[in-house]
Amino acid sequence: MERKKKPTRHSKVTSLGDAAILARNALRERPEICLGGLFKQGRPVALVRALLAAGAKDLHVYSSPGAGYDIDLMIAAGAVEQVFIPGVTLENRLCPNFRSAVESGQVTAHALDALTVVGGLMASAHGVPFQPIDALRGSDVLKHNPLIREIDCPFSGRRIHAVGPIRPRVTFLHAQEADRWGNLRYLSTMVYADQLMARASDMVIASVDRIVPDDVILDDPSRVTVPAHYIDAVVEVPYGAHPTASFPGYAMDEEHIDAYADLGDAARTGDRAGLDAYIARHVTAPTSQEDYIKAVGGADNLARLKPEARTE
């Protein structure tokens, strides 16, 4: 008997440019984008740059409850309308373009807290119409937070809070490894809200520092942090989180982020030339990650970003 060959499974591996167009078009339907990682750890910055280069506009940006460099860059590039992130900071200093844009009224930054964002993602991931919250008291954030409301608790009778589902149209994640089907392996210690976002979102695009063979995944399934089921596209982008960290591959590039923030501070006081040149050099001009790596001094320069071994 002539037997058919086993049919072929589609790979989810795509290019950075195609991923950006996929995301941009989806965000034109509904502008809610969510970014994985936390502050200077595990942020999908290469995808963010590609999205900016593809001309995304008027975005509503969500994240795990803390973000900094990437949201500031998105604002500097003029792509953001509203920010739904509780904490926006470079940690050692403020985010200059975020500050300017909010102070000038160009961007609306909502007052939120971590439990509202996480609870909203939980409601979406769980498929329920809301998540109860019972740990918010006394903060002025409660007077302004647009996502929560007070409800009468059917069990305790008390007034508590509730948040409806937060369902990002597109989520960008960065992981260290994936197979070609999109099973993501995080080798970093923390995985932040990345699993949760993947489960809560309409479309999920992941960058990874490297694609690994199928067997790496099959031989150790409990190491997979985000199953391929939740992933729509995966892009192999070496140093894809730069200038944020991707443990154990590379640490955050504090020097780069500080230099960027200096340009942002200069722009606050009227001198935008440096910031514009930064965006041109790092966002607009590169047509590939190889170009970007060259623009930031080449792989030899990036090799200095040692993750400082676990056993130090």
Next chain:
Amino acid sequence: MERKKKPTRHSKVTSLGDAAILARNALRERPEICLGGLFKQGRPVALVRALLAAGAKDLHVYSSPGAGYDIDLMIAAGAVEQVFIPGVTLENRLCPNFRSAVESGQVTAHALDALTVVGGLMASAHGVPFQPIDALRGSDVLKHNPLIREIDCPFSGRRIHAVGPIRPRVTFLHAQEADRWGNLRYLSTMVYADQLMARASDMVIASVDRIVPDDVILDDPSRVTVPAHYIDAVVEVPYGAHPTASFPGYAMDEEHIDAYADLGDAARTGDRAGLDAYIARHVTAPTSQEDYIKAVGGADNLARLKPEARTE
């Protein structure tokens, strides 16, 4: 200068007997016990036997949504008043003592579903007064389920369900490894509801097949499934899940469970001698896990329970 020695951290390692007394006394305050694992995988059976030997009575038993051998044994030993487990089965056959006890009215087995149990544990783990559920329709279980109620959804306006927190007084878990502080490492593929139960419970006691050195944990923190924070005591019990499985150490002992079920079936038809002898031999008589292992044919016999390698 004379410097004090670094003060000593207390180990959470305890004996099977002490763990059982700790649990029994806590359950006298409130009889709600919860068991980790699922059906014939990863069940804390050595802890259950020790608790039965310590004379626990009138228990209200929770579990991940599926259980079999252990709940049946607890019922056979006369320790159970109420069962809050959606599915009770040996998978290839019914649970004989569960059947008998429910049919005779000796034990109340509530009609529940998985989402009620998981949602109740989620509410407790999250510290909120209830968990909304919006996926229950049409089943007669809804007419009898004592833990859920209908509420008006403040977001959708629809009638949905909600479950209050399930907070077990004691949870028993079985993991493959732990350090002496109680950080549990699951090497099995699935971890069921075990993390969730640990976060939802007042007291958590874990059995592990082996205690590992501190560095094994510190060198690979993202492999820790249940952090020590949630664990009150940890007991090193080789083959502690037997006759259920503890991958990759040993497979479920289907022969043993089938022989037990035959004795249960005999008891249903009036001949309880074999079942009583089984309980005496496996539960009452052994004063240690070594005794138990001898009673089930010794380590050589258990070595037949090959987990059938991942790469098969």
Next chain:
Amino acid sequence: MSAAFSPLEQMVVVLARDLADGELGAAGAAALVPMAAIALARELHAPNMTVGGEMFFNPEPGHLYPSMLDDRALGRCEAAETFIELFGHSHHGLDFFFHSGLQHDAYGNINLHHVGGTLHAPKMRGPGAANLSYCHTSTRFYICPTVHTARNFVEKVDFITIPGHLSGPEAKRAAGLTKEGPRFVVTPRAVMDFDPATLRMRLKSVHAGHTAEEVQRHTGFDLGIRGDVPQTPAPTEEELTVLRERVDKTGTLRI
């Protein structure tokens, strides 16, 4: 004409043919036949199917196991989840799922709780069931018990553990069951489907070696047989070869 095949192999092939490429589904509790059907579909025509929603994704077991909740079957798979993620899948639903019970009735309702008596004073207490949601959050499900007698196919179940079509379109609507519900009932004797107007079960085809009269005799309600009933298309040689060589290497379906 294809080679000899077992009743379970016939069931597996019927189910596999109805599973489409790119779908997401899971096997349910009595997993031998459903897991084989899923694996066969993946081998034959559905390489982009995702097996998920039961705390693991795309297992590649060395052979068929009677239960999927067995690390021997899951040691090689793509990812593992927990009951929290299952809670989410249960709400979002799958494309397909499988069920079987102690009793199945004329509207595809399934009983796993008790036969005779009442819930708390049952004549015979069944196992209950963990997941009651996939039957109506999923696009469709299949009923596939491995026995088919007048005792497990009854006019009305004593307790509805898993709702099928309840008592028909109106009851289903009233209960908020908006999806297809049970599509086919596949047993070792035959395939049944449901009349679109009444949602009552009816005989669709009988497997080779069985007759409509025999199936009706072993069913506790009227199967609406009118005229000739077609024979279930037998497994093709390719289906059988792939099933035996790549899915059921140890012949579990032929025991």
Next chain:
Amino acid sequence: MSAAFSPLEQMVVVLARDLADGELGAAGAAALVPMAAIALARELHAPNMTVGGEMFFNPEPGHLYPSMLDDRALGRCEAAETFIELFGHSHHGLDFFFHSGLQHDAYGNINLHHVGGTLHAPKMRGPGAANLSYCHTSTRFYICPTVHTARNFVEKVDFITIPGHLSGPEAKRAAGLTKEGPRFVVTPRAVMDFDPATLRMRLKSVHAGHTAEEVQRHTGFDLGIRGDVPQTPAPTEEELTVLRERVDKTGTLRI
């Protein structure tokens, strides 16, 4: 008399002394001083303390990092969690937590959102804050900014990001804040606590090399100074040795 020490080392030692063995706590966002205090307490008298509630447990960093949200600091720790578990911890509360802000007021309220203007038309927009719950679900918290001037210690904050004692006992009760709230305010100049009757901040002790008059001058509200203010007990030789040899090996607290 102990060796010379830096203002940050003094802060660390004051905080470490107040953390008890067996407690559960976390460092918050401005983590350098709190993480050092926690690590010092674990070395000296609190070996059973658990550092948790921020997505990692008991980190053992090679040296002090300014942020704990850095895998270089977390490569060695006992376990990692995610924001879902943090959601639970935020409700269940910790034993202790740390905060600091752009402005701190006489009742220990903290502002991280804006100085001047309004939230959506601010003169100066701050970073906001992720976690607003540990300040009142936890048993207590500490306020420990690394600068202390009349600009960041003001009578009334422009926006209450983190509630301290609000406007005193009645307001706190009305808002449902049932825990202790801020216990101490530790700065490079002094230690402040709160009057139990009014919950207003007052000077408790001044660090060596500082005076009560100076502290008052750098504070935008009355610190209720009556008579002599005690000196903050300096780090002991043991505290300093352990801090430098086992916690802050690279001298970050002395830069």
